[in-house]
Amino acid sequence: MVAVEDGGAIEVGERIPKEARRILHSLASEWSDVADSRDLEVVQLKGAMTNEVFQINWRVEGRRERKVLVRIYGEGVDVFFDRADEIRTFEFVSRHGQGPRLLGRFTNGRVEEFIHARTLSAADLRDPEISALLASKLREFHDLDMPGSKKVNLWDRLRNWLKTARGLCSSQEIEEFHLDTLDEEINTVEKLLSRDGQRRGFCHNDLQYGNIMMDEETRQITIIDYEYAGFNPVPYDIANHFCEMAADYHTDTPHVLDYSKYPDVEERKKFVEIYLKSAGEEPTKEELENLLDSIEQYTLASHLLWGLWGIISEKVNEIDFDYMEYARQRFQQYWLKKPSIFGIKASLLNKADDDSHV
Numbered sequence: 001m002v003a004v005e006d007g008g009a010i011e012v013g014e015r016i017p018k019e020a021r022r023i024l025h026s027l028a029s030e031w032s033d034v035a036d037s038r039d040l041e042v043v044q045l046k047g048a049m050t051n052e053v054f055q056i057n058w059r060v061e062g063r064r065e066r067k068v069l070v071r072i073y074g075e076g077v078d079v080f081f082d083r084a085d086e087i088r089t090f091e092f093v094s095r096h097g098q099g100p101r102l103l104g105r106f107t108n109g110r111v112e113e114f115i116h117a118r119t120l121s122a123a124d125l126r127d128p129e130i131s132a133l134l135a136s137k138l139r140e141f142h143d144l145d146m147p148g149s150k151k152v153n154l155w156d157r158l159r160n161w162l163k164t165a166r167g168l169c170s171s172q173e174i175e176e177f178h179l180d181t182l183d184e185e186i187n188t189v190e191k192l193l194s195r196d197g198q199r200r201g202f203c204h205n206d207l208q209y210g211n212i213m214m215d216e217e218t219r220q221i222t223i224i225d226y227e228y229a230g231f232n233p234v235p236y237d238i239a240n241h242f243c244e245m246a247a248d249y250h251t252d253t254p255h256v257l258d259y260s261k262y263p264d265v266e267e268r269k270k271f272v273e274i275y276l277k278s279a280g281e282e283p284t285k286e287e288l289e290n291l292l293d294s295i296e297q298y299t300l301a302s303h304l305l306w307g308l309w310g311i312i313s314e315k316v317n318e319i320d321f322d323y324m325e326y327a328r329q330r331f332q333q334y335w336l337k338k339p340s341i342f343g344i345k346a347s348l349l350n351k352a353d354d355d356s357h358v
Contacts, residue, residue, distance in 0.1 A: 016042060016054065019106035020070050024056055027068065027103060027111070034058045034066055042070075046250065050074050050227060052319070055114065067114035068103060076316025079164050080309065081227050089226045092146060099224050115222055117213040122248035125209050126261075128270070130221075134212060135271045136278035137221040138241070142201030142234055143279070152200060153230040154301060155190045161308040162186065168315040177311060177331060182304070185334075189300050192342065193233075198294055203237035204229050208244040235294035238275070240302045242268065242295065243333075255322040257329045268292060297341055303334035 016024075028037035041057040051074050058066040073083065087110075093099045100113040124130050166179050174180055204211070205228040213222045246257040263271070272291055276283040283291075310327025317323065 015044070015052070015072070016056075016070060017072070017106060017108065020072075020104075020109060020111065023104035023106060023111050024068070024070070028058050028066065031058070031066055033060045035061075045069075050080075050317075050319075051109070067116075069100070069112040069114050070109060071112060072109040074317050074319060079312060079316060080161070086227050086229075089146070089229050093144065093226060093229075096144060098141065098144065099222060099226070115213050115224070117215040117220070117222060120209040120212045120214060121250070122209050122245075122261075124212075124214075125245050126263075126267075129219075130214065131267070131271055132274050133214070133219060133221045135274040137223060138204075138207070138237070139275050139278045141204060141223055142237070144202045146202045146231070150200065150231045152232050154232045154236055154305070155186065155194075158186050158301070158305055158308070159183065161305065161312060165308050165311045168312060173311070177307070177327070179311075186304065188342075189304065193294070193297050193301065198233040198235050198291075200231055201234045201237070202229065203232040203234065205232060205237060205240060207237065207241040208247060208249070210249060233294070233298065235291060236298040236301055238272070239295045239298035243299055243302045243306075253322075255326040255329075257326070257333075259333060268295065300334055300338060300341060303330045303337070307331040307334065 024040065025037045028034045028040070031037075037058070039059065041059075043055045043057065045053045045055055052072040054070045054072070056068050056070055060066055087102075087105070090099070090110075091102055094101050100115050102110060103113055104111040120130065125134075162179065162182055165177075166174060169177070169179060178185075204223055204226065206225065207223070211223060211225045213224060214220065215222075242263050245263055246259045246261050248254070248258075269288070269292060272288060272295070273283070276288070276291070307327045307330035310323040310330060313319075313321075314323035314327070
């Protein structure tokens with residue numbers, strides 16, 4: 001997850017592995033406007049919670065500095081995703097003009113093209129114009145015809161992360177987060193949400209503001225960072241994006257979530273209308289309402305998933321972030337929202353079953 005730079009340069013030898021430095025020197029040596037490939041500046045970017053990300057700058061006379069990104073994979077985060085799959089996704093998305101180019105790989109990271117655009121802020125997600133641009137871009141992303149399996153990965157991921165969390169937690173933590181019975185919750189949520197047959201798409205699955213960039217001149221949106229990407233129900237990806245509006249990872253307490261910032265009905269409706277119309281569709285009122293309802297229901301799956309992510313991250317990741325408190329907030333939202341969402345969904349299902357027997 002990439003956000004904004006902290007403004008402080010650090011010595012290259014402190015954090016950048018030798019393998020990565022060789023790649024950087026080789027790249028810069030091919031640029032005729034860079035006088036000294038070894039005369040580079042390293043700036044760590046803030047807001048990263050899975051990897052460490054660094055901006056590398058070379059000075060160039062009379063023009064913009066040459067820049068690339070170095071991404072160093074976080075310790076232990078391979079429990080969340082298959083790194084080889086993530087690299088294949090990165091390369092595929094790049095070939096289709098949807099993200100930065102891969103410039104080099106080393107043992108525990110990679111070098112990426114620097115996109116000359118700004119990373120969005122938490123406030124940007126509430127900007128109607130930016131939100132509209134993102135809705136259209138997300139539809140484009142969902143329509144990518146990725147090679148390989150089109151199987152939904154949400155439910156397997158939830159069960160795998162639950163198993164991992166149980167193996168890492170103390171008995172007190174298992175009791176606090178109800179990890180011993182959470183498989184029943186996952187089964188129930190899957191049963192209630194999977195009967196609708198929603199459209200599947202290639203989903204980002206982590207669409208927080210730090211993974212979205214915008215060129216101020218062209219207003220072009222670029223979605224970056226695909227560690228968690230894969231095929232899922234489209235309403236899940238949109239639900240996850242809406243949940244991320246409660247977060248601001250650039251405060252003194254980046255783990256604290258404010259759910260009063262969750263988009264209201266009108267904001268959600270506008271986003272979904274633009275999303276559907278961007279592909280040339282003219283959705284009916286029923287189609288629009290059904291998708292909006294599904295999105296709200298899938299917020300439950302989002303809370304469960306990122307709650308488990310927080311628990312596991314606390315055990316395997318050394319990045320300075322209160323993962324466990326973040327997890328508590330996500331689970332609190334799950335238990336808070338479950339009764340109303342389950343009640344509405346269950347009543348609709350029961351009505352449908354009754355009608356089918358008439």
